[in-house]
Amino acid sequence: MSAVDSKKIIKDGLWNNNPVLVQILGLCPLLAVSGSIVNSLALGLATAFVITTSNIAVSLIRNYTTDTVRLPVFVMIIASFTTCIEFLMNAFTYELYLVLGIFIPLIVTNCAVLGRADAFASKNGVAASALDGLMTGLGFTAVIVTLGALREVLGQATLFDNMHLLFGDIAQNWAIHLVDDYKGFLFAVLPPGAFVIMGFLLALKNIIDKKLKERAAALLEKPATGSRRVRTTGNIS
Amino acid sequence: MSRRIWDIPGGIHPAENKQQSLQSGIIAANIPTELIIPIQQHIGAPGKPCVEVGDNVLKGQVIAGANGFVSVPTHAPTSGEVTAIESRPVQHPSQIDGLCIVIKTDGDDQWVNHSAINDYQSQERSYIIDAIRQAGIAGMGGAGFPSAIKLGIRPDTKIEQLLLNSAECEPYITADDSLIQERADEVIAGLKIMQWLVQPQETLIGIEDNKPNAIAALKQATADSNIEVVVVPTKYPSGGEKQLIYLLTGKEVASGGLPSDVGVICQNTGTAYAINRAIHYGEPLISRITTVTGDAITNKGNYEVLLGTPVSTLLSQADAKFDKTSRLIMGGPMMGFSIHNAAVPIVKVTNCLLAPTKKEIPEPDAEQACIRCGSCTQVCPAGLLPQQLYWFSKSNELEKAQHFNLADCIECGACSFVCPSNIPLVQYYRFSKGQIRKQEAETKKADQARERFEFRQARLEKEDREKEEKRKARAEAAAKKQAAKKAATAENTAASESGSTVSAGTESTGNTATTKLKSTWASATKRWKDAEKALKVAEKNGNDHIDALQKKVGQLKAKADNAKSLYDEAKLANAENADSSSSTSNLTTPITPEQPITPQQPATPPTNDPMQVLKQASADDFNTWKAAQQKVQEAEATPSDGVDIELLRKVEAEAKEKSVASKTAMKEARAKEKEAMQAKKAVEDPTKQLKLDAAITRTKAKKALKALESLGEDHASYGALKTAYEKAHTAAENAELALKAAEEA
Amino acid sequence: MSVLHVTSPHVHRPFTMNALMRHVIYATIPGLIVLTVLFGWGTLINVIFASIVAIAAEAIVLKLRNRPTSFSIKDGSAILTAVLLALAIPPTAPWWLTIIGIVFAIVIAKQLYGGLGSNPFNPAMIGYVLLLISFPLEMTTWVPAYTTEGITSVPTFAQSFAMIFGSVDRDIIDGITMATPLDTFKTYAGNDLTKLQSASVLQGNIAGVGWEWVNVAFLIGGIYLIARKIITWHIPVAVLSGVFLFAGIFHTLDPDSYASPIFHLLSGGTMLGAFFIATDPVTAATSNKGKLIYGALIGVLIYVIRAWGGYPDAVAFAVLLLNLCAPTIEYYTQPRAYGHKKANSGIAK
Incomplete structure (x- = not known):
């Protein structure tokens, strides 16, 4: 695996081909549990774990599965790792396990996971697949955490509330209360709010991409210096 | 009796603005100095001018004949001289020009001989319909559909209602209104002619309730007849043909159908008047009543104007203030179109000229978003x-x-x-x-193109097939020959017990001399063998002529031997030749332009392109020379080896010469090839042209056929079209023949 | 002579969209007056404040979208949205509530879908629903109407202004507010019959106290709209019939649990919804048959959600749900065209 390749994988996973912002995959858990940072982070990491491990596994067996049975096989692999993470969370972060509820087992059905397994891992080597899985997972996590943060701020005017559910007692005091006596903006907490905020995130990504493209184009268009005299005074009318 | 009125859905009530033009009676418009008469004032085919520039025409004289079924003739509106037949701006919404006959009026207004049809009811109906057609009457309500066609119903069509459309629902227009007010009797007389022509169960006149004077006039004029005046509520667009039919009869003309399909014929008021003039007075349609109105006009009113009068002339007579008007509309404000050139003439369908002020009809506001208000x-x-x-x-x-x-x-x-x-x-x-x-249209065109393409493809395939068959036949014949030959060879081989020569024999098929020899030998051997057999049989049977036979066998054997030795010699020579050329490369095989193909060339793969062979040869020669040169150089560098440098040099020089020679040969061959190509092209070009011609004529023929089919036999121009089609067809055939000849050539 | 090329028709009815919107706003005046008389100046202040916010929001978005700003604002649609939303929210609604609702309505529900004419949902109702689900407390408490027993005065202009712009403690406002008749009925119906019968807010002359007059005022405004041919009768009549029919059936079956049809017609936002909200042409069906189906379904949904749903009033939800169905209704209720035996249906062959 060449260095250029890994650079591209990292870029793709995090930005250019982000599972959420570009592929619009895995919206169900994204919209349902991104009510706060802690929920988002937990689900994001769990999903990242499943994508990475299942990518590795799929890559390992990619030469031994036929086309006809590959999808059931991939789903089985993903389901196994999802069960692993479910048990892990049950054991170590029980409250979060209860909060996230059905959305942990639902990782199996997250299209982003199966998508990477089928589109990337089944065609590439183990190392590349592992990196791709990790980056895709992190890209997913980044978006869901951003969404969670925005919804937490808008809905409850807090940040990092309840982080001890994930990080234990040291995180007891991490919560930041931005506004005292906040009424709460229920809309942001409810799924429709997630949709709208998600839409704005997509728009933001498009704006950034457009700006980047413009800048790149401007750099390319810069005329060769010295080739022509530049008029410094006066107007041409 | 009050009749049920079926209310049409929708409709609007725009400001009527009809009173302005009803203040005076019908005003006779001046005869302009120049009349511009478009040859197309109706729906259908434009007329065919039948006068020449410089001709003097009389009022009512036909100046353009009908050209086809859906067409009507055009008449000179007054007497004068034809000064031009040319393209002029006409009454088209998209402002295109049309062919017009321009008449310089002489002011005499002198009629051509014309006469009324007395007692039309004693005539054949078709005669009256033809008279209406010859009078150039086309629907005067706006569309301009030839009236004779509408009235010329098939005998099996039962017409239940004949409607006279006097609704005139568009704002501003009062042409029909004023016509009825002043000449109701003549309108009714025209309607009665139509009534007699189509024999409807009932005849109705539809008129909006905002024309009380016209209604009164109509009622008076129809008092002693079975024509009924039906007053409908004022609403735009109740004067639309389909709308009026529904209003009066409750019948809907099916989408894409004609009123006569539901047993209704609807004619315009002006048309009825024109028919009356045509039958009872023998006057063709050369003038009409046009409303000239709008706030920019001083003398608003209805003008009886000669067809072909330029708009500008009429407007001047009505004292229009051009600087005040925002636009000039031909037709009503709802469906009329704006014109940009006041030189446009008044035609059969021009029912209104509207010159509003900017205040009256302001420029349209900017378009806003549709809010689906419904x-x-x-x-x-x-x-x-x-x-x-x-x-x-x-x-x-x-x-x-x-x-x-x-x-x-x-x-x-x-x-x-x-x-x-x-x-x-x-x-x-x-x-x-x-x-x-x-x-x-594009789909149709694409279909046609596809058809054409498929036809061509089929033709090409057929030709290919034929060629292939011919080729096959030839190949079969050749194969038969070959087989016979082979059989002979095999027999011969068996006889001479020299299996090794077979391959050599087949190998040198290219060498005709050897082959000939071989076949001679084979046939000689065969004859000898036959003779021998005969001899044996004779011997067995104890024949008398054994001696003679024996002699003959001996002779034949000698001959066969001779042939064989000749053949062997030739073969040997051939083999030697091949051997020598393969061992000494091209050095010994002279290549001259006169002998471009060298099948013995061992280095080149078998190819039938002489150019390729030459190229290869040239390249080989060049390589040989280079190799030789290198050897010489090597030898020069290491003279101690004792190699004969001189010899090498000689070889090198020879190789160089050879290479140069082959190169020249190749160049010459190339030039020749080019020439040949050009010649071929020159031959091909006219073929192409011919092909194109053939395709064009073929399409023409097809089109003509289609037109012919769509018309039906009962049509007037059927004969003419048929001739045209036949001509086109012959042309296509000729072109095809020419093409074939060219292709074969 | 002008070279302007204009095709027919050359004349136009001198009636623009701007006038249309203006007439709808005029028609809300009776309702606005009654609201002001019964509940104080709050609603009027909200209407004016909301209009200003709406124009500002519209102008900013139009600028961002590179559209002609003043031309589009002049059509009056933004102001109409603001007026309708302000009429729907309580007179005590704080300023930020109005801002959130209006901005959401104008920016997200209208402009992000492409602006006037392209929005699938009624912007005012989107704003209203956003506020209702986000701030249920502020959105469901009203000051008692002037005619309620024991209420002798309505908030003065200064009091209303202070309540809206936040210089009065929210607790005090909450102290003087009370539930609307619909809310009260929902709370007690079917479980506390005595309270239901004794609730003062339900003892109006015709229906719930105060609200009966508000609805009558909107009914008058609606009749004005029909008379001016701004709207057709189909949608309002269908909505009201739907509500009346369902309320009638259930009230006859069980009068203790289900309020009378008159109560339903004259409570909450029924009349405002039937004449002003459901008739928003952009989001409604347009053929007459379609309008009847669309309206009737709204009426039924209003009753269903009021009777068995989680919220006391349901006009906004019912309208939004039917907005969703309007295109489909449209495709299957096309009028029969002249010369065709059967009406078209569906979208294409």
Whole structure:
């Protein structure tokens, strides 16, 4: 695996081909549990774990599965790792396990996971697949955490509330209360709010991409210096 | 008796503005110094000019004959001299020019000989219909459909209602109104002629209730007849043909159908008047009543104007203030179109000239977004959903627009009139209709092209097949020959017990001399063998001629031996030749332009392109020379090896010469090839032209055939078309023949 | 002579969209007056404040979208949205509530869908629903109407202004507010019959106290709209019939649990919804048959949600749900075109 390749994988996973912002995959858990940072982070990491491990596994067996049975096989692999993470969370972060509820087992059905397994891992080597899985997972996590943060701020005017559910007692005091006596903006907490905020995130990504493209184009268009005299005074009318 | 009125859906009530032009009676318009008469003032084929520039014409004289079934003749509106037959701006919404006959009037207004048809009821109906046709009468309400066609119904069609359309629902226009007020009797007389022609169960006149004077006049004129005047409520567009039919009869003309399909014929008021003039006075349609109105006109009113009078002349007579008017509209404010050139003439369908001031009809406001308020749906007389049609037109979803019955839109403009967002809806529909027409034409064209292509493909295939068959036949014959030969060879081989020569023999098929020798040998051997057999048989049977036979066998054997030795010699020579050329490379094989093909060339793979062979040879020679040169150089560098440098040098020089020679040969060959190609091209070009010609004539023939088929035999111009088709067909055949000849050549 | 090329028709009805919107706003005046008389100046202040916010929001978005700003604002649609939303929210609604609702309505529900004419949902109702689900407390408490027993005065202009712009403690406002008749009925119906019968807010002359007059005022405004041919009768009549029919059936079956049809017609936002909200042409069906189906379904949904749903009033939800169905209704209720035996249906062959 060449260095250029890994650079591209990292870029793709995090930005250019982000599972959420570009592929619009895995919206169900994204919209349902991104009510706060802690929920988002937990689900994001769990999903990242499943994508990475299942990518590795799929890559390992990619030469031994036929086309006809590959999808059931991939789903089985993903389901196994999802069960692993479910048990892990049950054991170590029980409250979060209860909060996230059905959305942990639902990782199996997250299209982003199966998508990477089928589109990337089944065609590439183990190392590349592992990196791709990790980056895709992190890209997913980044978006869901951003969404969670925005919804937490808008809905409850807090940040990092309840982080001890994930990080234990040291995180007891991490919560930041931005506004005292906040009424709460229920809309942001409810799924429709997630949709709208998600839409704005997509728009933001498009704006950034457009700006980047413009800048790149401007750099390319810069005329060769010295080739022509530049008029410094006066107007041409 | 009060008759039921079926109310049409939708409709609007724009300001009527009719009183302005009703203040005076019908005003006779001046005869202009120049009349511009378009040869097309009706729907259908334009007329065919039958006068020449410089001819003097009389009032009522035919100046352009009808050209086909859906066409009417055109007459000179007054006496004068034809000064030009040329393209002039005409009454077309898209401002295109049309062919016009220009007459310089002489002021005498002298009639051509014409006579009334007395007692039309004693004539044949077809004679009267033809008289109406010859009078150049076309629907004067706006569309200009030749009236004779409408009236010339098939004998099996039962007409239940004959309607006279006097509704005149568009604002401003009062041409029919004033005509009825002043000449109701003549209008009714015309209607009666039509009544006699189509024999309807009932005859109705539809008129809006905002014309009380006209209603009174009509009632008086129809008092002693079975014609009924039906007053309908004023509402735009109740004067539309389909709308009026529904209003008076409750019948709907099926989408894409004709009124006569439901047993109704609807004619315009002006048309009835024109028919009356044509039958009872023998006067063709050369003038009409046109409303000239709008606030920019001082003398508003209805003018009886000669067809062909330029708009500018009429407007001057009505004292129009050109600087005040915002636009000049031919027709009413709802369906008329703006004209940009006052030189445009008045034609058969011009019922109104509207010159409004900027205050009266201001420029349209900017278009706003459609809020789907549905006002348009409420007013659409055709029961369409205009706002949906608008969205589909705007997004160019023509299929959906068609599904929503865009074709049934009558472009009355009611939707645009009420639109609060100032959307020019009708314009969108016109555009979409145009797109659909274009698309259909393109589909048709593509179909035709495909047909043509398939036909050509089939023809080519057929030719190919024929060629292939010929080739096959030839190949078979050759194969037969070959087989016979082979059999002979095999026999011969068996006889001479020299298996090794077989391969050599077959190998040198290219060498004709050897082959000939071989066959001679073979046949000689065969004859000898036969003779021997015969001898043996004779011996067995104890024949008398054994001696003779034996002698003969001996002779034959000698001959065969001779042949064999000759053949062997030749073969040997051949083999030697081949051997020597393969061992000494090209050095010993002279290549000259006269002998471009060298099949013995061992280095080149078998190829039939002489150029290729030459190229290869040249390259080989060049390589040989280079190799030789290198050897010489090597030898020079290491003279101690004792190699004969001189010899090497000689070889090198020879190789160089050879290489140069082969190169020249190749170049010459190339030049020759080019020449040949050019010659070939020169031969091909006229073929191409011929092909094109053939295709064109073929299409023409096809078109003519189609036109012919669509017309039906009962048609007047059938004969002419048929001749045209036959001509086209012959032309196509000739072209095809020429093409074939060229191709064969 | 002008070279302007204009195709027919050349004349137009002198009636623009701007006038249309203006007439709808005029028609809300009776309702606005009654609201002001019964509940104080709050509603009027909200209407004016909301209009200003709406124009500002519209102008900013139009600028961002590179559209002609003043031309589009002049059509009056933004102001109409603001007026309708302000009439729907309580007179005590704080300023930020109005801002959130209006901005959401104008920016997200209208402009992000492409602006006037392209929005699938009624912007005012989107704003209203956003506020209702986000701030249920502020959105469901009203000051008692002037005619309620024991209420002798309505908030003065200064009091209303202070309540809206936040210089009065929210607790005090909450102290003087009370539930609307619909809310009260929902709370007690079917479980506390005595309270239901004794609730003062339900003892109006015809229906719930105060609200009966508000609804009558909107009914008058609606009749004005029909008379001016701004709207057709189809949608309002269908909505009201739907509500009346369902309320009638259930009230006859069980009068203790289900309020009378008159109560339903004259409570909450029924009349405002039937004449002003459901008739928003952009989001409604346009053929007459379609309008009847659309209206009737709204009426039924209003009753269903009021009777068995989680919220006391349901006009906004019912209208939004039917907005969703309007295109489909449209495709299957096309009028029969002239010369065709059967009406078209569906979208294409």
